[in-house]
Amino acid sequence: MKPQSRKQFLTTAVTLAAAPVAVWAASETKPASMQVIHHVFFWLKRPGNVEDRALLVEGLRTLRAIPQVKKLLIGGPASTVKRDVVDNSFDLSEMMFFDNAADQDAYQVHPIHAAFVEKYGHLMGRVVVYDMLVEE
Amino acid sequence: MKPQSRKQFLTTAVTLAAAPVAVWAASETKPASMQVIHHVFFWLKRPGNVEDRALLVEGLRTLRAIPQVKKLLIGGPASTVKRDVVDNSFDLSEMMFFDNAADQDAYQVHPIHAAFVEKYGHLMGRVVVYDMLVEE
Numbered sequence: 001m002k003p004q005s006r007k008q009f010l011t012t013a014v015t016l017a018a019a020p021v022a023v024w025a026a027s028e029t030k031p032a033s034m035q036v037i038h039h040v041f042f043w044l045k046r047p048g049n050v051e052d053r054a055l056l057v058e059g060l061r062t063l064r065a066i067p068q069v070k071k072l073l074i075g076g077p078a079s080t081v082k083r084d085v086v087d088n089s090f091d092l093s094e095m096m097f098f099d100n101a102a103d104q105d106a107y108q109v110h111p112i113h114a115a116f117v118e119k120y121g122h123l124m125g126r127v128v129v130y131d132m133l134v135e136e
Numbered sequence: 137m138k139p140q141s142r143k144q145f146l147t148t149a150v151t152l153a154a155a156p157v158a159v160w161a162a163s164e165t166k167p168a169s170m171q172v173i174h175h176v177f178f179w180l181k182r183p184g185n186v187e188d189r190a191l192l193v194e195g196l197r198t199l200r201a202i203p204q205v206k207k208l209l210i211g212g213p214a215s216t217v218k219r220d221v222v223d224n225s226f227d228l229s230e231m232m233f234f235d236n237a238a239d240q241d242a243y244q245v246h247p248i249h250a251a252f253v254e255k256y257g258h259l260m261g262r263v264v265v266y267d268m269l270v271e272e
Contacts, residue, residue: 036214036216037211039266041266073173073268075268075271076269078237078240078267079237079269080172080174081241081244083244083265085264086265086266087264095173095270101214105216108217127221130213130224131214132209132211132229133212133213133215134211
């Protein structure tokens with residue numbers, strides 16, 4: 001293999017290997033479908049309490065009025081087959097769709113979100129949040 | 137308050153209080169928008185390893201061929217503001233949309249899923265799964 005073609009081969013190989021990750025880790029070009037999903041799991045302070053869950057659902061619905069929130073899905077554990085890796089112990093889950101991380105950050109400090117935490121925060125025990133940058 | 141109107145008041149109050157939960161906890165009528173979201177978080181055995189992450193993305197893409205999978209989103213941690221409740225330590229995340237829990241169960245035992253686990257399972261360290269029944 002000539003030095004020139006070896007270099008070309010290596011460059012191509014590195015580009016191919018890095019491509020799937022580079023798209024959403026380092027690319028400056030934002031794909032049309034790119035979005036940020038904010039997924040929150042709530043364990044009630046009084047686990048399984050029907051009234052508390054209804055109240056928290058009521059509170060979560062108010063968050064739809066925040067302009068940065070493109071979409072909000074509210075739900076509970078699904079009755080899928082039990083497996084060791086599945087955590088179905090949470091009481092409620094909210095999933096929000098944002099255009100980007102900055103919009104999620106703006107949502108966190110929005111007055112409607114602050115009012116939600118103030119009014120419904122006492123219902124919450126453990127809270128776990130995952131923010132996911134989705135490319136595809 | 138007359139006994140009659142008091143009873144009516146109580147019935148109405150109970151119905152209103154229970155409504156938000158009853159819809160997806162006890163209703164036999166399935167709303168048009170009801171779906172099951174299967175959200176999986178992967179921590180690589182070699183955390184942050186770019187090649188391993190690219191390989192796992194490659195494997196996850198094969199799962200789109202499984203008929204029950206309506207939609208599959210693949211991504212990584214978003215660069216949102218750090219907060220105590222946010223877990224951004226995972227390497228990869230897949231989010232799948234199913235019509236119902238039975239479809240998710242069928243997906244788990246589909247040969248393409250079995251082949252994925254066989255070929256790419258060695259890359260995975262910790263795996264956490266949440267299955268969420270979404271009503272709204």
